[in-house]
């Protein structure tokens with residue numbers, strides 16, 4: 007969809023703003039550029055719609071070298087949103103939204119239709135069409151700014167810190183709204199920010215830049231898991247790395263390695279004795295190869311004790327289990343959703359290797375919330 | 384009062400003719416000024432490097448006494464209405480040009496970039512963004528210029544262009560106050576009315592969104 011091929015920009019006066027960028031974005035991807043001030047994010051973005059022309063290298067949109075396309079035509083096919091919102095104060099909301107459509111010579115009727123339709127995307131009523139930008143709140147104005155970039159159904163949209171000027175609450179809700187919109191409309195988005203939270207929240211992939219170069223280009227998860235270098239680590243911030251821990255830990259890192267087990271051919275009285283000794287109300291049943299068979303608990307034994315006497319005759323075979331490698335964050339969700347007390351962990355051959363209990367999870371959550379303070383205090 | 388009435392009864396028709404001449408000279412000059420200075424002002428915003436130079440020259444011309452300019456054109460254009468209009472036109476240039484330049488330069492770079500980024504051609508940007516946003520400032524220049532021209536057009540009578548200046552000068556020559564007043568009063572009224580009228584025009588051409596902006600600010 008969008009490809010940078012050895013792209014460099016040297017400004018008049020010799021400033022090397024970006025050097026030798028190589029990257030490729032897929033259709034429908036949400037790409038976020040992030041990096042310290044002056045690292046070349048805006049320069050990179052503006053080269054895409056030729057507001058700035060590269061000194062070297064080529065940029066391809068849908069396989070076409072943009073330098074071979076008429077810049078005016080190119081820009082009409084690419085949505086563009088800037089930080090300062092940039093609505094035209096002398097135009098009504100309708101005129102602002104449908105500006106590109108007017109440039110594309112759509113008839114008045116259709117423009118109006120489209121403007122109305124777009125307003126509903128952000129839950130605004132058609133009576134806003136007649137208003138002027140200064141009559142809207144900052145958040146509403148930026149919504150219009152976004153709609154304006156969507157009007158001609160552009161498949162690629164560039165956004166330079168679009169939510170930077172908004173207060174945190176408005177920004178938050180606009181981010182959510184926008185992410186949803188993007189999923190629904192399947193746009194390719196190139197988004198500049200210097201807010202890491204925003205990047206992590208929105209991006210499918212993040213381009214971390216420094217001094218005009220790409221330091222790391224990867225998914226948010228991967229960047230949190232494997233920061234490329236100290237610069238990235240510092241940029242992400244210690245705080246987020248700690249917070250990210252439950253996201254990247256797997257269950258075998260937190261599970262209890264010695265679950266209490268019985269064999270299927272043991273007697274119920276042996277099982278009860280074991281429960282008493284280890285002070286548990288449930289036992290995991292395994293065979294001689296450590297393969298998990300099922301479980302028994304006190305109640306089950308209590309009901310059937312008089313009729314049968316082997317564990318395998320009483321045990322429940324249907325049970326929830328996890329394979330090694332499952333992420334803790336997914337586990338937490340299961341525990342909370344289904345009010346589960348524990349889940350056994352098995353390897354790829356169904357052999358029991360451990361057990362995760364609510365207590366284990368509490369430790370993880372506790373660590374990630376207060377662990378850092380403990381270290382510093 | 385009696386002299387006024389007798390003056391009017393004797394010269395009423397003539398007064399109307401001269402007022403019309405006066406208005407014609409001033410407005411023709413101002414009209415030409417707008418036609419030349421507005422596009423020139425816009426052009427100068429594209430070549431900022433020489434903009435200062437050109438406006439400097441116009442400022443210098445502006446300091447040449449109006450009378451001198453009028454006389455200067457006699458060898459080239461002779462006497463009558465044409466040289467008067469040309470001379471006044473030159474005077475109208477600077478205020479209109481300067482205001483156009485300031486108005487257009489004052490349009491935020493941000494908005495221009497948005498326009499460009501959305502795919503407006505240069506021409507579309509001038510017509511749909513820059514001019515509407517600069518219109519209040521440009522109109523202020525046109526108003527100022529036109530009102531000045533109505534005053535200066537009095538001098539045009541010296542080179543035979545007619546207008547209300549005829550009364551004032553003959554009044555001065557003949558020591559007749561009623562003639563001076565017969566020229567000066569209509570000139571003042573003309574100036575005031577024109578200002579009022581152009582105020583209305585300004586209001587009319589200013590985009591609605593910007594009017595509301597002003598009220599709020």
Ligand SMILES: Nc1ncnc2c1ncn2[C@@H]1O[C@H](COP(=O)(O)OP(=O)(O)OP(=O)(O)O)[C@@H](O)[C@H]1O
Pocket residue numbers: 017018019021022023041042043044045046047048049050200
């Ligand atoms: N027109 C220009 N002429 C010369 N140098 C420029 C120009 N525009 C940007 N630069 C320089 O190029 C570098 C990259 O600028 P750019 O605007 O791309 O940074 P950025 O990452 O967007 O920063 P910010 O987060 O502050 O917006 C900076 O050092 C900047 O000073």
Ligand SMILES: [Mg+2]
Pocket residue numbers: 047048049166
């Ligand atoms: Mg920037």
